[in-house]
Amino acid sequence: MTYESSVMAVKMFEFSSKEELFSFNANIDCPYCTKPVTASQHHLSTHHLRCAIHYSENGIGKFSIPCFCPEERRGKRSHWHCTKCTKIIQRSSDFRLHLSNHGMVMTDKPQDGEETSMDNTYVSDTPEERPPCQKCDSLFATPPNFRQQSKQQNGKHEQPMLCVDAKNGIYVTPKDSEGTSILIHICKSLVAQSFLCELDSCREFMSMAAQSGNPGKECFHLERTKNARCYSPPPPLCNASLEEMAEKGILSKSRKDECMALVSRAFMEEVDCVFPVFWEENGPERFVYFSVFADQNEVWCTFGRTCVTLDTKFGKWHCQCPDANNAQYSCIHQHLCMWWVFQERPCWRQSATVNRMVEMEEIPAKIMKTDDIL
Ligand SMILES: [Zn+2]
Ligand SMILES: [Zn+2]
Ligand SMILES: [Zn+2]
Ligand SMILES: [Zn+2]
Ligand SMILES: [Zn+2]
Ligand SMILES: [Zn+2]
Known part of the structure; x- marks a missing residue:
């Protein structure tokens, strides 16, 4: 040796x-x-x-x-x-x-003095037989008794998973297990025989598994779609509220037309243009996420949807698309979400009044000015 x-x-x-x-x-x-x-x-x-x-x-x-x-x-x-x-x-x-x-x-780091072994209450993760969901025909969805489902076997919370497009089998979940990270999209559709995750590391993992003779191996996100919250349609966007925003000068006439055009394309595809995501395990959260129809297939919108984030504390918006890098103008996806907020959550117009820069890890900063939404 x-x-x-x-x-x-x-x-x-x-x-x-x-x-x-x-x-x-x-x-x-x-x-x-x-x-x-x-x-x-x-x-x-x-x-x-x-x-x-x-x-x-x-x-x-x-x-x-x-x-x-x-x-x-x-x-x-x-x-x-x-x-x-x-x-x-x-x-x-x-x-x-x-x-x-x-x-x-x-798991968390064990307390000092304790051994690293977990308690003995762990039971193996065997999914029960579940009937197909009434609303979306998804075999993977379960009734929305979500609080219970989100408990992991060892008492830790599993990251939540939500179906945002039942027709195409699109789900959203937080990117990783730490804090306020971004939302990712995954696609699990039996109809289209499509089992894909947005993250490169997951795709790599699955192709490695396939090469080593395990082609059905799903990434950690795809696997969790069996515990997903069902699709339930969000309140639709009304043209009247968009007109009101345009009157208040929150967006330009041409942007208003673009927003309406994208909403009608989403309607033709039978998907929701703006799907707000509230995890809300412990009451209202600071960050709100939106899955937004993008009608494109680029790297930043793998399954035709992008993720928009609103920091309700500082009224700061973020989108994955390249247009969002422009510091002066909001991208169309942010405007679509502002539309939803303007219409459905007038209270956040108030919370967007502090005009201050905060750092959000891995998310390029951008401030929405108070007058943008008021
Ligand atoms: Zn060393
Ligand atoms: Zn080493
Ligand atoms: Zn490994
Ligand atoms: Zn994954
Ligand atoms: Zn469902
Ligand atoms: Zn965007």
């Missing part, structure tokens, strides 16, 4: 307890670091365990630690070695998603 391979043999990336991680021979150099540094308990705690990603696999608590090994090191950043396949992943949010795709359930 060469030196290299003997080092590799002891180099684990997944552990089920702190003790397992600390059971290293403390006299060796840390195998997860570039610079020679003794793999003391202190070093392992502060440099690796502290940033570990925790999850449960079949009810057993585990964690993976970040690695700084020179083979994959880029700059000062750490990376992650997947123990379920051989992939090396740079960003921790991508690694969480990747692990979810392998069937791991993300």
Whole structure:
């Protein structure tokens, strides 16, 4: 056995307890670091365990630690070695998603003094037999008893999933499990035999699974469509409210016509032009998301729809489309959502009065001026 391979043999990336991680021979150099540094308990705690990603696999608590090994090191950043396949992943949010795709359930870091193993109340995720949904004929949807369904087996909340277009099997869900991230679209349609996720990492995961002889493997999002909230039509947009907005100078005459044209194209396609998404587990939320018909098939609207976000605290809008990068004008999708807000949620016209810039992670900032909507 060469030196290299003997080092590799002891180099684990997944552990089920702190003790397992600390059971290293403390006299060796840390195998997860570039610079020679003794793999003391202190070093392992502060440099690796502290940033570990925790999850449960079949009810057993585990964690993976970040690695700084020179083979994959880029700059000062750490990376992650997947123990379920051989992939090396740079960003921790991508690694969480990747692990979810392998069937791991993300968990919080266990409290100090506790072991990482989860409680024993975990039961396996066997979906019950469900009748097709009355409203949308979707086999994957369940009645809207959502609060219960969103509970994960280990007591953590599963990310919600909502059907926004029953005809084409389009669903929306938060992009990742952390905080106020953007909405993504996925498509699961038996009719069209289409099982697709908007995220590149998921597509890659599924094609890797297909190549290794598992063609039916679904990404973590597609799998969760079985617990989706049913399609239920949102209040339709009325021309009268758009006229009122135009009279108030919120949008131009030509933009008003564009909005009406897009709404009628959506109508012909039998889909909703603006579909507001409220997760509302614990009352009103700061961020409201809209799935908006775009009538295009570009990278930014994979299934013909884009995602618009409204920060109700600061009245700030965001859209995925390239037009939204223009700091001076709102894109048509934002205007369509403003239409919906103007019509259905006059209270938010008030909340959009603070004219201040806040940083929203990964979302280019843009402010909607108070007078835009009042
Ligand atoms: Zn180290
Ligand atoms: Zn490494
Ligand atoms: Zn993997
Ligand atoms: Zn996915
Ligand atoms: Zn349904
Ligand atoms: Zn847009």
